[in-house]
Amino acid sequence: MPEDDEDQSPPSDLRSQPPCSPNKSRNCISSSSSQTFPDHVLENVLENVLQFLDSRCDRNAASLVCKLWWKVEGLTRSEVFIGNCYALSPARLTQRFKRVRSLLLKGKPRFADFNLMPPDWGANFAPWVSTMAKAYPWLEKVDLKRMFVTDDDLALLAESFPGFKELVLVCCEGFGTSGIAVVANKCRKLKVLDLIESEVTDDEVDWVSCFPEDVTCLESLAFDCVEAPINFKALEGLVGRSPSLRKLRLNRFVSLEELRRLLLLGAPQLTSLGTGSFSRGDQSDEQGPPDYAAAFRACKSVVCLSGFRELMPEYLPAILPVCANLTSLNFSYANISPDMFKPIIHSCHKLQIFWALDSICDEGLQAVAATCKELRELRIFPFDPREDSEGPVSELGLQAISEGCRKLESLLYFCQRMTNAALIAMSHNCPELTVFRLCIMGRHRPDHVTGKAMDEGFGAIVKNCKKLTRLAVSGLLTDQAFRYMGEYGKLIRTLSVAFAGDSDMALRHVLEGCPRLQKLEIRDSPFGDVALRSGMHRYYNMRFVWMSACSLSMGCCKDVARAMPNLVVEVIGSDDDDENREFVDTLYMYRSLDGPRKDAPQFVTIL
Amino acid sequence: MDEFVNLKATELRLGLPGTNNVCEERVSCNSNNNKRALQADAENETETSPPRKTQIVGWPPVRSYRKNNVQTKKNESDGESQGIYVKVSMDGAPYLRKIDLSCYKGYSDLLKALELMFEFSVGEYSERDGYKGSDFVPTYEDKDGDWMLIGDVPWEMFECNCKRLRIMKGSEAKCLGSGV
Numbered sequence: 001m002p003e004d005d006e007d008q009s010p011p012s013d014l015r016s017q018p019p020c021s022p023n024k025s026r027n028c029i030s031s032s033s034s035q036t037f038p039d040h041v042l043e044n045v046l047e048n049v050l051q052f053l054d055s056r057c058d059r060n061a062a063s064l065v066c067k068l069w070w071k072v073e074g075l076t077r078s079e080v081f082i083g084n085c086y087a088l089s090p091a092r093l094t095q096r097f098k099r100v101r102s103l104l105l106k107g108k109p110r111f112a113d114f115n116l117m118p119p120d121w122g123a124n125f126a127p128w129v130s131t132m133a134k135a136y137p138w139l140e141k142v143d144l145k146r147m148f149v150t151d152d153d154l155a156l157l158a159e160s161f162p163g164f165k166e167l168v169l170v171c172c173e174g175f176g177t178s179g180i181a182v183v184a185n186k187c188r189k190l191k192v193l194d195l196i197e198s199e200v201t202d203d204e205v206d207w208v209s210c211f212p213e214d215v216t217c218l219e220s221l222a223f224d225c226v227e228a229p230i231n232f233k234a235l236e237g238l239v240g241r242s243p244s245l246r247k248l249r250l251n252r253f254v255s256l257e258e259l260r261r262l263l264l265l266g267a268p269q270l271t272s273l274g275t276g277s278f279s280r281g282d283q284s285d286e287q288g289p290p291d292y293a294a295a296f297r298a299c300k301s302v303v304c305l306s307g308f309r310e311l312m313p314e315y316l317p318a319i320l321p322v323c324a325n326l327t328s329l330n331f332s333y334a335n336i337s338p339d340m341f342k343p344i345i346h347s348c349h350k351l352q353i354f355w356a357l358d359s360i361c362d363e364g365l366q367a368v369a370a371t372c373k374e375l376r377e378l379r380i381f382p383f384d385p386r387e388d389s390e391g392p393v394s395e396l397g398l399q400a401i402s403e404g405c406r407k408l409e410s411l412l413y414f415c416q417r418m419t420n421a422a423l424i425a426m427s428h429n430c431p432e433l434t435v436f437r438l439c440i441m442g443r444h445r446p447d448h449v450t451g452k453a454m455d456e457g458f459g460a461i462v463k464n465c466k467k468l469t470r471l472a473v474s475g476l477l478t479d480q481a482f483r484y485m486g487e488y489g490k491l492i493r494t495l496s497v498a499f500a501g502d503s504d505m506a507l508r509h510v511l512e513g514c515p516r517l518q519k520l521e522i523r524d525s526p527f528g529d530v531a532l533r534s535g536m537h538r539y540y541n542m543r544f545v546w547m548s549a550c551s552l553s554m555g556c557c558k559d560v561a562r563a564m565p566n567l568v569v570e571v572i573g574s575d576d577d578d579e580n581r582e583f584v585d586t587l588y589m590y591r592s593l594d595g596p597r598k599d600a601p602q603f604v605t606i607l
Numbered sequence: 608m609d610e611f612v613n614l615k616a617t618e619l620r621l622g623l624p625g626t627n628n629v630c631e632e633r634v635s636c637n638s639n640n641n642k643r644a645l646q647a648d649a650e651n652e653t654e655t656s657p658p659r660k661t662q663i664v665g666w667p668p669v670r671s672y673r674k675n676n677v678q679t680k681k682n683e684s685d686g687e688s689q690g691i692y693v694k695v696s697m698d699g700a701p702y703l704r705k706i707d708l709s710c711y712k713g714y715s716d717l718l719k720a721l722e723l724m725f726e727f728s729v730g731e732y733s734e735r736d737g738y739k740g741s742d743f744v745p746t747y748e749d750k751d752g753d754w755m756l757i758g759d760v761p762w763e764m765f766e767c768n769c770k771r772l773r774i775m776k777g778s779e780a781k782c783l784g785s786g787v
Contacts, residue, residue, distance in 0.1 A: 114665030150701060171670075174701065197672050201703040202694070225672065252676075309676065333677055357677065383677060385669040414667060441667040498666070523665075 039068070046072040056081055078102060083543050085123055085147065086568065089594040090131035102141035102166075103132070109546050109588060110496075111521050112146065113171065116548055116586065117572060120601050125149040127599075133160035141166040141192075148172070151179035151203075158186035165217075166192035176201035177228055185210040191244070194222040202228035209234040218242040222249035224274045224307060229253040239266045246301075249274025252309035256280045260295040267298035275307030278315060278334075292318035304353075306330035313340050323347035327374075331356040332381050338363040345371055355379040358393040358414060365397030369404025377410040377435075387442050391416025395448075402426035410435035417448040418475060423457030427464035436461050437472035443499040446476040453477055459484035462492070469516075472496035482506035486513025494519040504531035511535035521546040529556035532587075536560060539567055540591050548572075548586040557584055561607035568592045569607040570600070675705070691766055697725045697743070697774035708769065713762050721745060725774060732758050744775045 050073055053059050063073040079102040080093065093100075107123025125147045132139055139161045149172050157164065164187045169175075177200060183193065184207055208231050211218075216238070223230075230253055239245060239262055246269060250259065254276030263270075292315055296302075302322045311334040326348050331341075332355040341364045345351075351372040356364070358380050368375065378401060380393060394417040401408065402422070408430040418440050426433075438458075446453055454475035462468060462485050469491050473481065477500040485492070486509035493516050501507065507527040510517070511534050520542065528551035539545065539560075554571065561569035572586040596606040675692060691708040704724060711717040718729050730741030737756055738744045745757040749768040757765070757772070 111665070111668075113670045114668045115671065116665045171672075176703075197670065199672065332673075335677070381673065381677075382667060382669065385667050385674055387663070387667065414669075439667055443663070443666070498668070524663075 042068065043072055047076055050076045054079075075099060080104070082106065084590050085128070086597050087543075087590060087592050090128045092594060093128075094131055094135035098135075099138070100132075100136050101138060102143070103128075103139070104143040104145075105147060106145045107147035109521065109544060110146070111523065111546055111548065116523065117588075118601075118603055121572070121604065122597065122599055122601065123147045124599060125153045129153050129156050129160070133157075137161065138163055140164060141168075143168040143170075144172055145170040146172065148174040149179070150174050151176060151182070154179035155182045158182045161187075163189055165189050166194075168192065168194040168196070169198050170194075170196045171198060173199035176203040177205045177207045177226065178203040180223075180226075181205045181207035181210040184208070185212070188212060189217055191217050192220040193218070194220055194249075195225055196222060198225050200226045200228070202226075204228070206231045206234065208238060211238050214241070216242045217244060219244045220247035220272075221245065222247065222274065224249040224251050224276075224309070226251050232258050236261065236265065242266075243269075246270060247272035247304075249306060250276035252277040256292060256312070256315060257290065260290060260292055263295040263298055267295065267302075268300055270299060271301050272304035272328075273299065273302050273307070275305065275319075277310040278308045279310040279312040280315075293321055297321040300325075302326070304328040306355075308334035311336070313337075316340055316344060319344065320347060324349065326351055328353040329355070331360075332379065333357075335359045335383055336364075337361075338367075342367045348372060350374055353377045355381070357381050357383045358391070359383045361392040362394055362397035362400070365393060366400040366404075369400040372405060373407070375401075375405040375408055378405070378408065379412040380414060381412075382414040382441065385414070385441070389416070389441070391441070395419040395422035398422045399425055402429040406430060407432055409433060412437045412439075412472075414439045414441060416441050417445075418454065418457070419447045419449050420452065420454060420457035420460075421447075421449070423454070424460040427460040431465060432467060433461070433465040434467050435470040436465065436468060437470070437496070438474055439472065440475040443474075444476045445474075453481070455481040455484070459488075462488040466491075468492060470494040473500055474498060475500075478502050479506040479509070482509040486510050489514045489517075491516055493517065495521070497522045497525055499524045501525045501527065504528055504534075507531035508534045511538065518543045520544070522548070522550060524549040526551055529553055532556055532560060536563060539564060539589065542591070544588065544590040546586070546588050550583070550587075552584045552587055553582070554584055557587055558607050560589070566591055566593070568596050571605045571607060573603050573605065691769075693747075693769055693771045695721065695724070695772040695774070697727070698776040700725060700774075706772075708766050714758050714765075718745060718757070721772070721774065727774070734759075742776050745772065746775050747772045 046069065050059075050062060050069075053062060053076075056079070059073055059077055063070045074096045075098050077097050078099060080097055080100050081104045082088070082093070083106050085105050085107045105125075105128060108117070108121060111117065112121065123146060125144060133156055137160070140163055142157065143166070147169075149169060154175055157167070167183060167187075167190070180193075180195070180200070183190070218238075228251075230251065232254065235254075239248070245266055248262070248266075248270060249272070250262075254262075256276075256278055257280060259276050259278070296319055299322050303325055305319065305322060305326055305328070308331060313336065316336070323344060324347050327350055329348060329351055335357060336359055338361045341360045345364070345367050349371060352374050354368060354372065354375060354377070356379075365380070368378075380397075382389065383392075384390065393413075393415050395415075398413060398415075398418070399422045402425050406429060409432045411433065412435075415438075418438065423438075440454070447457070454473075455478055458473050458477065458481050462471065468489065471485070471489065471492055471494070473496070479502045482501055482505070485495070489495075489510075492514050495510065495514070495517060504527055506525070507522070508531050510520070511531070517538070527547065532547070532552055533556065535545070557569055557571055561567065567589055568591075569587070569589045571584050572588060600606055692705050693708055695704045695706055706720070706724075708717070711720065722728055727743045728741055729743060729745055730738040732738055746754050747757055747765070747769045748771050749755055750770060754773070760768070
């Protein structure tokens with residue numbers, strides 16, 4: 001399942017000038033005057049100690065102690081996280097960190113997923129891979145999210161890093177099966193190849209056959225998003241010679257029958273299974289339907305189940321043998337009715353992560369609440385994602401979940417009707433909530449029972465869920481809701497707002513409150529220049545701010561850009577370059593150590 | 608007078624003779640819909656009913672990957688089309704796109720959208736001579752696996768038979784583009 005956009009530490013401090021305060025030099029060896037121990041001895045000692053530091057939060061803190069610690073930390077950091085690829089240049093990365101083995105890099109802002117930004121905006125992997133090819137020959141792991149990756153980039157990666165082990169591409173695009181083929185073929189130590197919710201073009205290349213013919217190191221292979229047929233025979237061969245394979249996520253071009261054959265090959269070792277289409281071709285049953293349940297009975301270690309891309313509901317009961325062990329279940333691509341669903345969920349006592357479509361209805365959610373007492377994460381997606389569609393789930397389902405699943409930490413819920421009462425109940429029943437994302441699909445919808453705005457409901461969430469770090473709001477909201485957010489949202493790092501608020505005051509409440517705010521994304525809300533200016537004291541401490549279809553003037557954006565030289569202020573226009581346009585279409589601004597990027601397309605103006 | 612007659616003959620018109628393709632399809636994702644809707648809604652703040660039925664870009668916030676891949680209602684006479692998604696490639700372009708043919712009302716709609724998407728222009732179409740005046744020729748692969756010129760068959764037939772689109776360039780294009 002795609003990684004969530006959460007990172008637990010303050011921003012990585014990649015300033016090229018290490019901070020050095022003379023007052024702190026008591027424990028620090030200065031490089032100039034006479035010293036008791038030579039620099040390099042202390043460096044060695046420090047290196048041996050610092051290499052045990054894993055968390056980037058700790059490492060960032062350590063690097064601030066003094067020059068020496070800054071330098072040694074830079075030598076020993078092997079995992080680097082970059083939350084915004086434009087916050088710094090690849091050259092800066094390789095200058096500061098010399099021995100990187102693993103890179104996690106994020107590109108486009110999340111609202112780009114919803115077509116709010118034209119394609120070709122940027123976030124190209126190319127400059128990163130070409131710089132790292134020279135600097136990090138021992139690179140082992142690359143994890144990208146919302147980046148533009150080409151086949152050439154993948155080829156360069158495959159050729160440049162002989163020890164390469166893990167490639168994870170989440171919500172990426174720009175490459176095809178030919179790029180995958182090169183990675184499969186040349187990365188002989190490959191353990192992980194995970195393509196998750198990415199756009200992969202069908203170049204009609206048989207990439208599965210490109211894996212080397214001897215025993216592989218593969219531990220995880222996820223290609224459920226690849227919209228291209230695969231060579232099943234080659235896949236069978238691959239699974240047969242991959243004794244370490246634990247995670248396998250098939251795409252919808254693998255039928256139920258083929259799945260059954262694969263499970264007979266390697267089921268006992270698998271811990272995570274993506275079931276492909278879960279439907280059969282047009283085969284006639286000579287001796288009645290095959291026993292798919294037997295194949296699942298062999299899956300003794302499977303704890304994570306997904307797929308069901310073209311589910312034939314009559315075969316769903318085949319998964320019953322694994323239900324009791326499941327900690328994670330993803331039905332979010334399958335249109336499952338409550339009647340089909342209830343017998344299945346009834347056995348899933350250990351479930352912690354559950355994703356589904358709203359086709360399971362409030363009734364299905366009540367069944368989840370009754371059985372899944374260990375539930376930590378729930379995501380309900382709309383089968384019919386339109387504003388005026390029928391809403392099969394409502395406050396009833398949410399209320400049931402809040403009463404049954406007290407350990408809930410993360411929620412994403414699409415619905416058409418909601419009440420403040422249900423949110424208030426959840427805020428009391430689920431104190432462990434860290435992520436609360438509610439999407440009432442009809443814009444500006446109030447509480448459908450009382451007719452009031454949803455202010456009190458969201459207010460209760462921010463007030464009572466003291467661990468809340470991520471919030472997405474919807475429905476009819478006045479400035480009052482934002483007053484609550486600013487006052488009580490002490491730990492909120494990510495905030496998503498759409499079609500909400502009455503005036504600048506709303507955004508001001510948030511920018512003047514919410515001390516930990518890092519990522520702010522707003523669309524279609526009446527916030528203007530006054531609000532934008534009110535946050536200038538904090539934009540350097542944030543990863544980014546996105547505001548589209550609001551009431552910002554070009555003049556104000558220019559003022560902000562002028563006042564804050566280390567902030568890159570991008571104004572993204574639309575096709576008609578109307579000089580008389582009153583408001584800026586889209587503002588996307590982020591701090592950067594290396595100034596404005598050089599690869600901005602025509603429709604982006606950097607102020 | 609003759610001048611005007613000739614102009615009409617060379618006018619770019621596609622689709623069935625006699626039809627008047629005037630529909631604008633929203634291809635650019637930064638449409639003004641957002642802003643206009645917002646301003647209207649500001650006035651209707653106190654209304655409790657949903658303000659409008661037109662679909663807003665990117666709302667509800669479901670990724671297009673998910674929208675495109677959710678299983679359609681099988682074995683149910685729902686009748687509602689889930690869209691006719693076909694891949695579009697252009698010779699020389701680095702990656703493919705996917706479009707929903709059911710979004711377009713006819714050929715001129717579709718071609719306009721393709722021109723915008725890939726930044727090229729398609730030349731003038733005539734039944735006899737195909738596309739003239741451009742290096743690019745829009746073609747499609749039909750259910751039989753043959754590559755056909757876009758515009759040769761009635762739109763509805765095209766919608767049913769089209770498997771994918773390819774905007775050809777250069778010599779290959781010339782062969783196909785200059786008629787049967």
